[in-house]
Amino acid sequence: MNNFIYETPTKVYFGKDEELKVGKIIAEFHPKKVLVHFGGNSARKSGLLDKVENCLREENISFVELGGVVANPELPLVREGIELGKKEGVDFVLAVGGGSVLDSSKAIANGLANPEVDVWDFHCGKAVPQKTLPKGAILTLAAAGSEMSSSCVISNPKTGEKRGCNGLFNRMNFAIEDPVLTYTVSPYQTACGAVDIAMHTIERYFCPGEDTYLTDSIAEAVIKSVRKAAGDCLKNPEDYTARANMMWASSLAHNGLTQCGREFQLVVHQLEHEVSGMYPEVAHGAGLAALWCSWARYVYKANINRWLQYASNVWGLDIDFEHPEKTIETAIDMQEQYYASIGMPIGLKELGVKEDDLAKLALDCSRNKTRSLIGYKPLAYEDILVIYQMAYERG
Incomplete structure (x- = not known):
């Protein structure tokens, strides 16, 4: 830690x-x-x-x-x-x-x-x-x-x-x-909020750091609680218990609690900021949903054990130790399917992003190729561009 x-x-x-x-x-x-x-x-x-x-x-x-x-x-x-x-x-x-x-x-x-x-x-x-x-x-x-x-x-x-x-x-x-x-928040904005809340903790979960099992347990509880609360809110917008749990999760997910003992940079947020900076009509949560699964597929091999823990503890999957990558890919697929089920995009095309803008997005995100985003797999300009391209091809 x-x-x-x-x-x-x-x-x-x-x-x-x-x-x-x-x-x-x-x-x-x-x-x-x-x-x-x-x-x-x-x-x-x-x-x-x-x-x-x-x-x-x-x-x-x-x-x-x-x-x-x-x-x-x-x-x-x-x-x-x-x-x-x-x-x-x-x-x-x-x-x-x-x-x-x-x-x-x-x-x-x-x-x-x-x-x-x-x-x-x-x-x-x-x-x-x-x-x-x-x-x-x-x-x-x-x-x-x-x-x-x-x-x-x-x-x-x-x-x-x-x-x-x-x-x-x-x-x-x-x-x-x-x-x-929050009772009058629209279903779309409720779903965007659920993505953003969970992402604040999911991204911290995959920042470098070891031996943080207490922080991990708190993070996993926040992620799963948001998923349940969001589903209940979408079924009944005036479900006080669901709205309360979602609101409290919003605070806990981004006040530093779920990063204790780990490095910190919200990598997918950095990718998304460029998208909604260039396309201000894009809701932040929707942009995150459109990018996360492509980022996950690109980086997960850099720390198989960490991703297996996520697949098991967050998505409840049994680990296939002979083919661990299949377990991880299943978890990522499940998260992508979840986004689609709550009306969130799973690719940049759905947000109106143009293919011709991908290189500019990557250039801006890398600060003209002068910075790399941290992680078990650091992301330089070329990596960032590939993720944008993968996200563009989804959906």
Whole structure:
């Protein structure tokens, strides 16, 4: 087991009607003015924004609002939020929405706290935030795990780039998680969320590291629980137990718990970021589903034992020790069939990706052939291109 630091400073308020505490929770930070950041009209139509506003007014907390966050949150709105925050004297950011809203809020908080730096420089690796504003979240979608993660991913529509900025400064001070708020999530977005949640842990599972059987057991439980919860949510969108387990899994899958003792890089996420950066209409979870099985088929021979453990413990397969590769390939096939069964794509063609763009995707993912993605089988430009080609040919 590798050395590691595990720190999760986010305080979670979990359960029905916990969002009604938001005013009292924020009052503990003594803010001068709060920026309430959200996505589209659903937050208003559902009555959630009205509840939030009333809670803030009850505590005499001043606030200003900014909506308009889209899937794959974009840099122009982040910059608009920073300028609005400067003008209004904002010193606290409250995200009301899913992972895109939360990431946009994190970027705004970083930009406001470091006004001398262009916020995009944080996502290009040119600078690191030296401080940030306090921030909290009311979660309305179980998917990205941004409510407890140290990551923040923003898209730049001008360049077609989608880049992450990672660090403790991105941790929310608190997250309110009421599963009831996810009842109206569409079947498609529910399925996308299930893929993203599980993938946060599946990818950690296949990062290099040995002798992590406790971490492995936690990871396997998260992966299987998400699969069950997603199925129950799709059968009955108002199944509180299923929505609750899926929402909590979202947080545990991406708060660092399932990587303890292992190296860390979300490799398939890196592959997908290029796809939804170039094709912003692609839902992140759908992009992951379209790529994972091709990546798995390309890399599994680099660590047969690890993949046999996954096939046995996650998919319940008996190991064929004479033909171990068949067991692994069966597990990958089962995962691919599962994606198809919940309405997820299993190839890039289904997402509208053009074959002519594959080389550009690989070039961008490899940073013009200057980086390799980590793993038991490191992936350089040529490897990345092959995976994109394999994924294009699926489906």
